[in-house]
Amino acid sequence: xxxxxxxxxxxxxxxxxxxxxxxxxxxxxxxxxxxxxxxxxxxxxxxxxxxxxxxxxxxxxxxxxxxxxxxxxxxxxxxxxxxxxxxxxxxxxxxxxxxxxxxxxxxxxxxxxxxxxxxxxxxxxxxxxxxxxxxxxxxxxxxxxxxxxxxxxxxxxxxxxxxxxxxxxxxxxxxxxxxxxxxxxxxxxxxxxxxxxxxx
Amino acid sequence: xxxxxxxxxxxxxxxxxxxxxxxxxxxxxxxxxxxxxxxxxxxxxxxxxxxxxxxxxxxxxxxxxxxxxxxxxxxxxxxxxxxxxxxxxxxxxxxxxxxxxxxxxxxxxxxxxxxxxxxxxxxxxxxxxxxxxxxxxxxxxxxxxxxxxxxxxxxxxxxxxxxxxxxxxxxxxxxxxxxxxxxxxxxxxxxxxxxxxxxx
Amino acid sequence: xxxxxxxxxxxxxxxxxxxxxxxxxxxxxxxxxxxxxxxxxxxxxxxxxxxxxxxxxxxxxxxxxxxxxxxxxxxxxxxxxxxxxxxxxxxxxxxxxxxxxxxxxxxxxxxxxxxxxxxxxxxxxxxxxxxxxxxxxxxxxxxxxxxxxxxxxxxxxxxxxxxxxxxxxxxxxxxxxxxxxxxxxxxxxxxxxxxxxxxx
Amino acid sequence: xxxxxxxxxxxxxxxxxxxxxxxxxxxxxxxxxxxxxxxxxxxxxxxxxxxxxxxxxxxxxxxxxxxxxxxxxxxxxxxxxxxxxxxxxxxxxxxxxxxxxxxxxxxxxxxxxxxxxxxxxxxxxxxxxxxxxxxxxxxxxxxxxxxxxxxxxxxxxxxxxxxxxxxxxxxxxxxxxxxxxxxxxxxxxxxxxxxxxxxx
DNA sequence: GATGAATGAGAGTTCATTCAT
DNA sequence: GATGAATGAACTCTCATTCAT
Numbered sequence: 001x002x003x004x005x006x007x008x009x010x011x012x013x014x015x016x017x018x019x020x021x022x023x024x025x026x027x028x029x030x031x032x033x034x035x036x037x038x039x040x041x042x043x044x045x046x047x048x049x050x051x052x053x054x055x056x057x058x059x060x061x062x063x064x065x066x067x068x069x070x071x072x073x074x075x076x077x078x079x080x081x082x083x084x085x086x087x088x089x090x091x092x093x094x095x096x097x098x099x100x101x102x103x104x105x106x107x108x109x110x111x112x113x114x115x116x117x118x119x120x121x122x123x124x125x126x127x128x129x130x131x132x133x134x135x136x137x138x139x140x141x142x143x144x145x146x147x148x149x150x151x152x153x154x155x156x157x158x159x160x161x162x163x164x165x166x167x168x169x170x171x172x173x174x175x176x177x178x179x180x181x182x183x184x185x186x187x188x189x190x191x192x193x194x195x196x197x198x199x200x
Numbered sequence: 201x202x203x204x205x206x207x208x209x210x211x212x213x214x215x216x217x218x219x220x221x222x223x224x225x226x227x228x229x230x231x232x233x234x235x236x237x238x239x240x241x242x243x244x245x246x247x248x249x250x251x252x253x254x255x256x257x258x259x260x261x262x263x264x265x266x267x268x269x270x271x272x273x274x275x276x277x278x279x280x281x282x283x284x285x286x287x288x289x290x291x292x293x294x295x296x297x298x299x300x301x302x303x304x305x306x307x308x309x310x311x312x313x314x315x316x317x318x319x320x321x322x323x324x325x326x327x328x329x330x331x332x333x334x335x336x337x338x339x340x341x342x343x344x345x346x347x348x349x350x351x352x353x354x355x356x357x358x359x360x361x362x363x364x365x366x367x368x369x370x371x372x373x374x375x376x377x378x379x380x381x382x383x384x385x386x387x388x389x390x391x392x393x394x395x396x397x398x399x400x
Numbered sequence: 401x402x403x404x405x406x407x408x409x410x411x412x413x414x415x416x417x418x419x420x421x422x423x424x425x426x427x428x429x430x431x432x433x434x435x436x437x438x439x440x441x442x443x444x445x446x447x448x449x450x451x452x453x454x455x456x457x458x459x460x461x462x463x464x465x466x467x468x469x470x471x472x473x474x475x476x477x478x479x480x481x482x483x484x485x486x487x488x489x490x491x492x493x494x495x496x497x498x499x500x501x502x503x504x505x506x507x508x509x510x511x512x513x514x515x516x517x518x519x520x521x522x523x524x525x526x527x528x529x530x531x532x533x534x535x536x537x538x539x540x541x542x543x544x545x546x547x548x549x550x551x552x553x554x555x556x557x558x559x560x561x562x563x564x565x566x567x568x569x570x571x572x573x574x575x576x577x578x579x580x581x582x583x584x585x586x587x588x589x590x591x592x593x594x595x596x597x598x599x600x
Numbered sequence: 601x602x603x604x605x606x607x608x609x610x611x612x613x614x615x616x617x618x619x620x621x622x623x624x625x626x627x628x629x630x631x632x633x634x635x636x637x638x639x640x641x642x643x644x645x646x647x648x649x650x651x652x653x654x655x656x657x658x659x660x661x662x663x664x665x666x667x668x669x670x671x672x673x674x675x676x677x678x679x680x681x682x683x684x685x686x687x688x689x690x691x692x693x694x695x696x697x698x699x700x701x702x703x704x705x706x707x708x709x710x711x712x713x714x715x716x717x718x719x720x721x722x723x724x725x726x727x728x729x730x731x732x733x734x735x736x737x738x739x740x741x742x743x744x745x746x747x748x749x750x751x752x753x754x755x756x757x758x759x760x761x762x763x764x765x766x767x768x769x770x771x772x773x774x775x776x777x778x779x780x781x782x783x784x785x786x787x788x789x790x791x792x793x794x795x796x797x798x799x800x
Numbered sequence: 801g802a803t804g805a806a807t808g809a810g811a812g813t814t815c816a817t818t819c820a821t
Numbered sequence: 822g823a824t825g826a827a828t829g830a831a832c833t834c835t836c837a838t839t840c841a842t
Contacts, residue, residue, distance in 0.1 A: 012805085028316065030230040034833065044807045049834065084398070111315050115368065117228070139397070147391075147399035154388050155397045161365025162358045168315070188354045191347075196396035197339070197355045198284070199347035234816060244824045246818085255816065428717070430630040433836060444803045446839085455837065484798070515711050515768070516628065539797070547791075547799035554788045555797045558762045565761025568715065588754050591747075596796035597739070597755045598684070599747035612826085634812065644828045649813070 013051045016041050017065070020058045025104035029059055029112040060124065063113045066105055067127045070094075074134050084142040085194060091135070092163060092186035099167045100182050110168050132156050155193075162189050213251045216241050217265065220258045225304035229259055229312040260324065263313045266305055267327045270294075274334050284342040285394060291335070292363060292386035299367045300382050310368050332356050355393075362389050413451050416441050417465065420458045425504035429459055429512040460524065463513045466505055467527045470494075474534050484542040485594060491535070492563060492586035499567045500582050510568050532556050555593075562589050613651045616641050617665070620658045625704035629659055629712040660724065663713040666705055667727045670694075674734050684742040685794060691735070692763060692786035699767045700782050710768050732756055755793075762789050 019041035023032045034055050038045035052058045077090045099106045113119045114128060135156040143152070166185055219241035223232045234255055238245035252258045277290045299306045313319045314328065332353075339359075340352040366385055419441035423432045434455055438445035452458045477490045499506045513519045514528065532553075539559075540552040566585055619641035623632045634655050638645035652658045677690045699706045713719045714728060732753075739759075740752040766785055 009805090028318070031318070033831085043805095045833095046808060046835080047806055049836095050805065055833070115311055115315055118231075145398055147395060147397055149391070150397045151388065155392065157365055158362045158389065158392055161363075162361045165357055165361025165364060185354075188351065189358065191349070192355065192358055192393070192396070194396045194398045195347060196392070196394045196399075197347055197350045198345055198394045199396075233814085245816095246825060247823055249817070250822070431718075434838085435836080445837095446804060447802055449838070450801070511715055515715055518628070518631070545798055547795060547797055549791070550797045551788065554785075555792065557765055558789065558792055561762045561765025562758045563761075564765060565757055588751065589758065591749070592755065592758055592796070593792070594796045594798045595747060596792070596794045596799075597747055597750045598745055598794045599796075609826090633810085643826095645812095646814085646829060647827055649815095650826065655812070 009051075013061075016043075016048060016051055017058065017062055021062060021102075021104045021108055024059070024062075024108040024112060029055075029108075029116075056119075059108075059112060059119060062105070063109055063119070063124055064127065066109050067124075067131075070098075071127065071130055071134070074131065078134060078138050084139070084145060085190060087138055088159065088190045088193065089186060091138075092189045093182065095163050095167060096182045096185050096189075106167050110164060114164075132160065135159060159189075159193050162193060209251070213261075216243075216248060216251055217258065217262050221262060221302075221304045221308055224259070224262075224308040224312060229308075229316075256319075259308075259312060259319060262305075263309055263319070263324055264327065266309050267324075267331075270298075271327065271330055271334070274331065274338075278334060278338050278341075284339070284345060285390065287338055288359065288390045288393065289386060291338075292389050293382065295363050295367060296382045296385050306367050310364060332360065335359065359389075359393050362393060409451070413461075416443075416448060416451055417458065417462050421462060421502075421504045421508055424459070424462075424508040424512055429508075429516075456519075459508075459512060459519060462505075463509055463519070463524055464527065466509055467524075467531075470498075471527065471530055471534070474531065474538075478534060478538050478541075484539070484545060485590065487538055488559065488590045488593065489586060491538075492589050493582065495563050495567060496582045496585050506567050510564060532560065535559060559589075559593050562593060609651075613661075616643075616648060616651055617658065617662050621662060621702075621704045621708055624659070624662075624708040624712060629655075629708075629716075656719075659708075659712060659719060662705070663709055663719070663724055664727065666709050667724075667731075670698075671727065671730055671734070674731065678734060678738050684739070684745060685790060687738055688759065688790045688793065689786060691738075692789045693782065695763050695767060696782045696785050706767050710764060714764075732760065735759065759789075759793050762793060 016037065020032075020037045023036045023040050026032075027036065032055075034048055035045045037058070038048055041048075048058075052061065073094055074091060077087055077094070080087075080090075095106075113124060120128060132153075136152050139146070139155050139159075140152040146152070146155075166189065216237065220232075220237045223236045223240050226232075227236065234248055235245045237258070238248055248258075252261065273294055274291060277287055277294070280287075280290075282290075295306075313324060333356075335356040336352045339346070339355050343352070346352070346355075366389065416437065420432075420437045423436045423440050426432075427436065434448055435445040437458070438448055448458075452461065473494055474491060477487055477494070480487075480490075482490075495506075513524060535556040536552045539546070539555050543552070546552070546555075566589065616637065620632075620637045623636045623640050626632075627636065634648055635645045637658070638648055648658075652661065673694055674691060677687055677694070680687075680690075682690075695706075713724060720728060735756040736752050739746070739755050743752070746752070746755075766789065
């Protein structure tokens with residue numbers, strides 16, 4: 001009985017998060033009224049506050065839920081082993097696939113949380129930095145293959161930066177347009193990152 | 201007489217923009233009250249409306265002023281000629297130097313304008329896309345040196361993405377910490393972009 | 401069967417009133433949420449509405465229950481007879497004892513009902529005024545002993561005022577602090593009231 | 601110029617306080633909406649926040665303004681000297697006169713501030729306690745005349761309690777009705793307090 | 801009886817913008 | 822030009838009350 005209740009509660013929470021994601025992606029966090037989320041979810045706005053402490057809590061929950069999954073996936077990729085290219089390819093593929101499947105989630109997480117000083121604090125910041133550290137570890141574990149002078153930490157930042165601009169890109173989306181799909185995008189990012197645009 | 205007046209007018213406008221930049225960088229566009237800008241500029245808040253139509257106009261002016269300069273610089277670099285590396289190095293240097301000299305301006309432009317659907321429209325979007333196209337042209341003009349399969353357009357996006365994460369990066373800033381300066385940062389970005397982290 | 405049910409019903413009502421008293425005393429009537437009362441009573445908040453019409457009804461019930469007892473006690477004291485001092489001493493003792501035994505009840509009744517224009521109406525006001533009239537009667541019945549110029553009605557008001565400030569007094573409580581107990585307090589009030597602070 | 605401005609500012613503040621006093625007295629602090637105050641003052645509700653930090657600040661300002669005056673008057677009475685009766689008579693007269701002149705102010709101060717745990721804190725509590733201490737000092741300075749066993753502190757509390765119930769009294773007002781005026785009320789309180797209702 | 805999800809009126813507060821001085 | 826008083830739309834959050842389960 002209680003299980004049924006809890007399950008229903010969680011399902012509702014998720015429904016609200018889904019609605020919030022959609023609206024945040026459209027109007028941005030600040031531009032979104034709590035009432036907008038409620039309308040999108042088909043409920044009264046007051047009910048939002050039964051499931052979340054406040055508007056901010058919604059965004060944080062959204063990020064934490066998404067990012068904890070991301071971290072697990074990255075850890076899995078790291079542990080599976082394989083060549084550096086294989087690993088980076090998997091990582092890029094994961095991000096770009098996530099984007100094509102749930103563009104709203106990615107957009108909100110990247111634009112509203114990661115880039116916002118207010119939200120990228122404490123718990124959120126820590127989760128985010130773990131990603132950098134994990135990627136740095138992946139790259140560093142193949143140190144022997146790296147071009148001389150390559151700093152694994154800087155490399156991690158640049159790799160994520162490359163991915164981020166593809167994920168976010170209001171501009172890029174229109175600019176790159178039709179040619180971009182998950183596969184070709186991931187290949188391009190990884191190859192450019194590994195071999196450069198000029199090559200040897 | 202009119203010139204003198206105009207000059208004074210322009211000077212005041214610039215002073216307000218300077219103040220706005222500082223406050224926007226600290227609190228974000230939405231988190232900034234018009235009164236905050238006025239206080240920073242040392243004037244009454246009502247006076248803001250003698251120089252700008254509204255709050256939004258301030259951010260747009262800020263972006264346009266900054267970005268038109270940026271475009272000119274990039275055009276100059278393109279026309280000056282030189283090797284691909286030379287050009288990219290100049291571009292990276294320009295952005296990173298701008299960032300180290302006026303971190304507030306860059307932060308505001310990147311975080312508040314570029315990421316905001318509301319602001320990245322019409323005039324702003326056009327200015328922004330010109331940058332991509334210019335960079336694409338720069339890269340494409342050295343097509344013969346490019347590694348096979350390299351798309352100049354995608355390459356342009358990735359290069360700017362790499363720069364952007366360094367410019368913005370609340371995270372990266374702390375993560376990369378002290379080691380990063382204009383010179384070494386520009387080198388790392390350009391070399392990674394040209395030759396990859398693995399090399400040949 | 402019906403009796404049993406009624407008894408259980410009444411017991412639950414009283415339990416809710418007890419809980420409400422405690423919470424009202426802590427947070428005040430307005431500051432208390434219906435949910436707070438329910439939590440204190442260990443029940444679901446919806447259940448409150450099976451026992452009371454609404455939040456206001458709880459406070460009114462609380463007052464009526466308490467005050468009807470008070471009135472009975474005062475009537476008893478009046479009828480028992482004895483000297484004026486004996487009677488006043490009993491009355492003061494009753495109030496101060498009630499306060500020391502159930503400070504919450506007194507606090508709520510005095511602060512939330514008596515002071516509130518909204519609640520001190522109709523039924524409540526009548527009950528309250530009866531107290532004054534009863535006390536006036538007590539005093540008037542010893543008219544022959546009264547100092548010349550003493551108005552029984554005014555005297556009744558002053559006596560209750562003296563008691564009230566001792567009962568309520570957030571300030572007085574700290575100000576008088578440890579020295580005050582039921583016995584000494586009642587003595588002080590009665591003696592001052594009867595003989596004054598100067599005396600003859 | 602600035603003086604003119606400041607004066608106008610202060611005058612407006614006072615006007616808002618006057619309006620607030622009136623409305624608080626009618627509906628109570630909690631029952632009053634900020635908009636009610638604005639309407640009473642004939643201004644837009646937003647303007648309230650140019651003059652006060654928030655609703656609470658209005659009540660505190662009201663209390664502080666009133667009570668600081670009260671303290672000054674009491675100090676003056678203490679220093680002027682005279683018999684105990686003279687002093688108490690002046691004090692009672694001051695309070696009752698204030699009440700008859702500005703019943704709203706007194707009502708609000710007594711009912712909403714003094715009796716409210718929330719507001720009787722910190723600054724307000726201190727101001728209030730000073731009054732008790734001052735009155736205690738007044739009484740103690742005539743120690744030699746006091747009836748044996750009289751505690752000046754307890755006496756101070758009882759005296760203020762007697763006054764308070766007269767000032768407040770929703771009940772008392774109707775109950776004592778027409779017979780009560782400033783002069784006779786003050787006499788009754790002081791005489792009862794000094795000599796008791798029985799006398800020698 | 802019992803639960804708590806659901807509703808929505810309502811309240812406090814913020815702040816961009818206008819405009820009289 | 823300059824000031825800041827004035828306005829009111831907008832928004833977040835609270836909470837008494839209802840009602841399906």
